Structure formats: C-alpha cells, structure tokens
Amino acid sequence: MTALVLLEVENGEVRQASRSALTAAARFGDVDAIVFGEGASAAAALPGVKRVLSVPALATDLAEPAADLLASIAKDYSHIVASASASGKNILPRLAGLLDVQPVPDVVEIKDAETFVRPIYAGNALATVRSADSIKVLTIRSSSFDPAPKDGGSAAIETLEAPTSEKSVFVKVELSASDRPELESARVVISGGKGMKDAANFKLLEPIADKLNAAIGASRSAVDSGFAPNEMQVGQTGKIVAPELYIAVGLSGAIQHLAGMKDSRVIVAINTDPEAPIFRVADYGIVGDLFEVLPALEKAL
Amino acid sequence: MKILVPVKRVVDYNVKVRVAADGSGVETQGLKMSLNPFDEIAVEEAIRLREKGVVTEVVVVTIGVQAAQDILRTSMAMGADRAILVKTDDTLEPRAVANALKAVVEREQPGLVCMGKQAIDDDMNATGQILAAKLGWPQGTFASAVTIADGRIEVAREIDGGTEVVSLALPAVVTADLRLNEPRYASLPNIMKARKKPLETLEAADLGVDLASRLTIVSVAEPTERKEGIKLGSAAELVEKLKTEAKVI
Numbered sequence: 060m061t062a063l064v065l066l067e068v069e070n071g072e073v074r075q076a077s078r079s080a081l082t083a084a085a086r087f088g089d090v091d092a093i094v095f096g097e098g099a100s101a102a103a104a105l106p107g108v109k110r111v112l113s114v115p116a117l118a119t120d121l122a123e124p125a126a127d128l129l130a131s132i133a134k135d136y137s138h139i140v141a142s143a144s145a146s147g148k149n150i151l152p153r154l155a156g157l158l159d160v161q162p163v164p165d166v167v168e169i170k171d172a173e174t175f176v177r178p179i180y181a182g183n184a185l186a187t188v189r190s191a192d193s194i195k196v197l198t199i200r201s202s203s204f205d206p207a208p209k210d211g212g213s214a215a216i217e218t219l220e221a222p223t224s225e226k227s228v229f230v231k232v233e234l235s236a237s238d239r240p241e242l243e244s245a246r247v248v249i250s251g252g253k254g255m256k257d258a259a260n261f262k263l264l265e266p267i268a269d270k271l272n273a274a275i276g277a278s279r280s281a282v283d284s285g286f287a288p289n290e291m292q293v294g295q296t297g298k299i300v301a302p303e304l305y306i307a308v309g310l311s312g313a314i315q316h317l318a319g320m321k322d323s324r325v326i327v328a329i330n331t332d333p334e335a336p337i338f339r340v341a342d343y344g345i346v347g348d349l350f351e352v353l354p355a356l357e358k359a360l
Numbered sequence: 361m362k363i364l365v366p367v368k369r370v371v372d373y374n375v376k377v378r379v380a381a382d383g384s385g386v387e388t389q390g391l392k393m394s395l396n397p398f399d400e401i402a403v404e405e406a407i408r409l410r411e412k413g414v415v416t417e418v419v420v421v422t423i424g425v426q427a428a429q430d431i432l433r434t435s436m437a438m439g440a441d442r443a444i445l446v447k448t449d450d451t452l453e454p455r456a457v458a459n460a461l462k463a464v465v466e467r468e469q470p471g472l473v474c475m476g477k478q479a480i481d482d483d484m485n486a487t488g489q490i491l492a493a494k495l496g497w498p499q500g501t502f503a504s505a506v507t508i509a510d511g512r513i514e515v516a517r518e519i520d521g522g523t524e525v526v527s528l529a530l531p532a533v534v535t536a537d538l539r540l541n542e543p544r545y546a547s548l549p550n551i552m553k554a555r556k557k558p559l560e561t562l563e564a565a566d567l568g569v570d571l572a573s574r575l576t577i578v579s580v581a582e583p584t585e586r587k588e589g590i591k592l593g594s595a596a597e598l599v600e601k602l603k604t605e606a607k608v609i
Contacts, residue, residue: 121526122489123498145519149501152454152486156493161455161574162486174578179482180377184386187578227498230514230525243520247608271609279538289504289518289539295480296398296538298520304608314376321586325606327598333591342589343601355595360609 060088060172061109063132065141065150067120068098073105075244076142078206081105083199084140085207086169091136092214093129095120099216106212116221119229120146124222126153132219133158133194137172143198143299144243151198160192165299167203181295181318201243202301202322235288242291245274247304248323250293251286252278252316254309254330254349258286263353264308270360276300276320278310294319309349312337329353361471361508361530362417363406366461366491367399367435369428370481383579395431398476400438401536404543405506406474407439414508417441419468423460425449429559436554437546443557444468448564452571454482458490459569465495470531472513477502477535492533500528504539 064084066077084090091110094102099113112132117124129150133139139154141147143165155162167185168176174189175197242248249264249271261275268275277287279294293300295318305323310316312328312335320326321340328341329352338344345352371377372392380387395403409415420435422428423446432443446460465473473492478485492499500506500515504523507514508530517524518537546554564571592598602609 119524122501126493145502145517148485149489149499149517152484152489153493153499155455155486156458156490159455159494161453162484162490163575164484164486177483178583179580180371180386181480181483182583183377184379184580185583186580188575189578191574191576224498226529228527230527232519232522232524234522283538288522290520290522295483296478304602304606315373321583325602325608326586326589327602338589338591340586340589342586342606343598344589344591345593345595345598346591352595356598359596359599 060137061091061135062087062089062138062140063091063093063136065147066092066094066102067142067144067146068094068096068101071098071101073098073101073209074142075206075241076144076201078105078209079201079204080140080142080199081107081207082204083166083169084138087138087172095125103214103216104210104212105207107207108212108214111214111216112219113216114219114221120150121227121229122149122153123224123227125150126157127222128219129154130157136194138195138197140197140199142201147198151196155196158194158196160194160196161190162196162198163188163190164198166197166199181314182321183314200299202299235290239268240272240274242274242276242293242298243300245302247271247273248276248293248300248302249273249306249308250276250278250310251281251308252310253280253284255281255286261286266357267353267360270357278313278316281310307337307341308353310337311335312340361415362419362468363409363415363472363474364465364468364470365399365402365406365418365420365435365440366473366475366487367403367420367422367431368396368479369393369422369424369431370396370479373397373480379580379582383581385577385580395434396476396479398478398536398538400543401538401540402474402476403435403438403440404541405536408541409508419444419470421446421461421464423448423452423457423564432559433554434546436557437551438544441557443559445559445561446564446567447561448571450571453573453575454484454487454490455574456571457487458494459571460564460567461491462494463567463569472531473533475533475535477537488533488535495533498528498532500526500532500534502537503534504537506534
C-alpha cells in the first residue's frame, strides 16, 4: 500500500503539523508527499518520503484546484492524509466529495489500515470507526502523532501541472506577525481568558512566555471580547493543542475550551474562583488574583 | 437570488454528554437539543444578506427526525422565509447529507448555500466541502466576512496564521465561522409568526440518492480521566513543583 501525504511548507520548512501527518501516513506503508507552492526540497529531505510531487504553480492552497489535482492522482493511493489544519480541513473533505468517499477527520489514533479513533462532542467521547471506502481520506490531529524528523531523507522530486479556474480566485492573505513558537507545536502554552480584563493585560503573559519559550493562546471569550486575535483561540472551534505544559490564566475552563487543551501533559490553572471547572483538569492550581500571581510567577522563574 | 441554509439539530452546546454504558454511542435521550451554533450564524448571515437586498428569499433545510422541525421554526423565527424538512430516522454521515442536500439544491436552484463550518456533535467539518465538490461549485470555508457583488462572492476566511480572502463565482458554498456575526434572538411575535410560515416535509428515501454510511462505529468510549490535581499556595511553590515533580521547565 502507498499513502499520499499533503505537506504544508512555511518559510522554507515543512510545518511541524505536516511532519506529524507524515508519521501517521507512514503507518500505512510507503509514502509519497505532495507540496503546493515552493518547498519541495524541504519535503524531499524528510526521512520516510519516497517521492515528492511538487506543484509550484499552486502557490496558494485554494481548495478547488488542489482537490481536482489530488482527485486525478488518488487512484494510486490507499490513504490520503493531511494535518487537520485550516488548509487540510479545507481541501481534504472536498477531495472526499470528488471521490465520493466519507472522510475521517481529526484522527487521534490509527488502529489498523481501516480503523481509526476520533474525538466527537468536543472531545467528550472517542469514537472508533471503520471505513469501508477503497481510498481513505484522513486528516490527523497533529498533537496525537510525533512529528517526523526534518532531514535525513532524499526523495526524488516530480513536478506536476496545476489546473486553474476562474471560479475561485485568491485575493490576499493577512498573517499576524509573531516571533513566538507556533501554538500547535509549542512545548509550553500560556493562555489568557476573560479574567485578563482587557487586551493590554495580555502583555502580562509575555515576559512569562519569553522565559518559557511559550506560545500565547486565548479562550473564546477573550477573543470575542477583543483581547486577542482569532488565531490565538484554543478550543473546539480554534486550535487544538497538547503541549508539555499548559498554563491557563483567568479562564474558567468551558467545555469548548477544554476540548482544545485537555490532552496537555501538565496543566496549570490560575484563577480567583476555586470552583472554576478548569481546576478539575489542572494538575496544579493557584486560587488567586492573576494580577498578583503573574508578576510573582515571572519573578520565580 | 435565493439562499439555502442547511441546519442541524444537535445536543445543546452547554450540555456535557455521557457515553452509553455499552459503548455503542452517546446518550442523547432527554437532553436539551438546539440549532447547531455555527448554523445559527449561517441563518443570521442569510437574513442580513436579505436585509441588504442582495438576497430575495432565505430557505432553511434540515435532514433528520420529525422533531427536527423545531430548529426550522427557530430559524424562521429569526427571519428565514420557509423551511424544508427532509425526514429520516437514520443518522447520516456528511457524505450522505451532502447527497441529500445536492438533491434539494437541484430542486431549489439557490444562488448561494450558506451553512455552519461544523456540527458540534460529530465535529466533522466536512459537509459543506463535500457538497461544493459534488455540485462543482467553489467553496468559501471558515468565513468571517462575506461581500456579494457582480455575480461573485468575496469571502474572508480564517486560516491558521491569520485571514485569507478569496473571490468565488456564484453559485457557491460558504461555511460560517464563529466570527462571521452575532446571531439575533427571535422575538416572541416573530416566534408566533414563524408558526404560520411554510414548512414542507420530504422523505429522504424519496430523494433517490445514496444515503448509505461508509463508516461503521466500532465503539464509543469516554476519554481517559485526568488524575486529580493539587492546589498550591504561591507562584514560587508552583515553579518548584514544575521543576522537580512535573519536570516540565
């Protein structure tokens, strides 16, 4: 069996989430990789990739041409895998639609070539499902699979032409600038909730994040209140993270938020309310005012 | 232009579900059911487009049990003009739902399909994309803003690092993200009015489309419980524990 993995390249490097997808894809046999835009050489360096299909003309990940192209080569593969990133979740279900198969999104465990575990109901239950489709289209939750190493491989690169259509046209992209580690791959994450009270107070998290080389996240209510941008949101409707250490500051721990972080190895909660649900999942908790605890924590680090 | 809004009846987002003792699924009996929150946003957007004059009619559709007509009434109380219930007692996967929706789209000929990005029960995030593929229409997923002009729709999409804007030829499928809008509450007079709005019922089996499941549920289990944590008195104590006991810093 051969699997095809869709790799996302950013700043000349294969994203960590995609390297986790490669680890998952390797469970099914040989792996070919496909890369849209530049970056085929970074993909070719990943150990475990047999062949890289490079589509330089598809610089943006528009779902329509990407899914059309994937559908045209799908019959050569038993499994088509991507990370459950915004891009993977955009393209792969469309591909599944073209192939008339039922995709299996957000896989957290592979039992065998056709049996997969995925969370449902915001992570409150884990469903084991068996797929009867001849081509399995999967997105995987990157926090559940170790990322493959960055180099050591030397796969051959083949270039593919991309289909184009006026039906869907890329206009622009606005990325938020940050030199912190990516939320989904950070070893430590510190998140603020509504208890931060305003956007300016999010600055209080920065010195601690600097000391721990942590990414900064936010709860949905903090995002909705305008304290933090959307892409910082951790939860069922935002990013799913599972760092070594997750520090939840001034957030209650709603079901929606827990869905995005409860698989972290160690969870710390700082909250004034001792009854806040976040304390039920926290390994260590401090009941106290974050405006006193945060400066003390910075000092203690 | 007519807009079609597919909606789903799900366990209310505030309810924590329990896994059935025999591991066959989750207990949904007797739980509060609601309109999927993302679909509520899609309905709201459709109504706003009609209020702006770019859309003439808002039609909501759901595929499910007879009781699912309650969310169609809710949608009409918000402002949708009429509703279609595609009745089935089976639980359908996104692929099957997309097949049923495609039949409804072919019958209704909307200029736009606007739906939620995912349902909070199966967390699939797939039906809109599958439907777009089957119709051969472009898709604007995870939309946080939409503008319709000159036969196209411009969609701002939430992506991992920020926002992306795409321009799609109509007809198209758009899936709503949380940030698209704040859905309105239905007022009592509008709830009363919604009772008189047309609600058509079709049998899913009569659509002549493939509704079979491709996934078999082997089992459903509770996620592993985390062991009880401890409360500490100071930040210094916390740092000490993280260093020596948890060994994470």
